[in-house]
Amino acid sequence: MSRKMYSAQEIKEFIEEFRANGGRPAGLFEGATLLLLDSGPEPDGSPHVCPLNFYPDKGRYYVFAANDGADEDPRWLGQLRANPAATIEVDGKVLQVTAVELHGGERSSIYARQAARNPQFEHFQNLTSRVIPVVALVPTKGA
Numbered sequence: 001m002s003r004k005m006y007s008a009q010e011i012k013e014f015i016e017e018f019r020a021n022g023g024r025p026a027g028l029f030e031g032a033t034l035l036l037l038d039s040g041p042e043p044d045g046s047p048h049v050c051p052l053n054f055y056p057d058k059g060r061y062y063v064f065a066a067n068d069g070a071d072e073d074p075r076w077l078g079q080l081r082a083n084p085a086a087t088i089e090v091d092g093k094v095l096q097v098t099a100v101e102l103h104g105g106e107r108s109s110i111y112a113r114q115a116a117r118n119p120q121f122e123h124f125q126n127l128t129s130r131v132i133p134v135v136a137l138v139p140t141k142g143a
Helices: 008-020 075-082 104-117 120-127
Strands: 034-041 047-057 060-064 085-090 093-101 134-139
Touching: 008 034, 008 047, 034 060, 034 075, 047 075, 047 104, 060 104, 075 093, 104 120, 104 134
Parallel strands: none
Antiparallel strands: 034 047, 034 085, 047 060, 060 134, 085 093, 093 134
């Protein structure tokens, strides 16, 4: 069963505030490394946009399918597996990206770096029996 930390209304308000602040989190999330991921359409055709914590490294944006430690992957991961082309909003920019799921040592290394920066990610991994997927969001040429 999914553990929802925030309501749809709270997420909507966060996204509006994030955009109004030029791509910077404010309030409770001020100073956090967050981006907005549009991973594809909702069933009604509207964009599926979700705020995600990320780890930046060498021009890539690494995101973590932690799903608050639930035993199922978040919907955005399934959407990226089906179609790795996506859009992110980060640091006031809109970028087209290609999603590449990491495996093995590369995945473990990036996840460990994120958990060292934000211990909540270690907690999330301890809550679930699945290995939390890590996805590199790689800007496409011209981005």
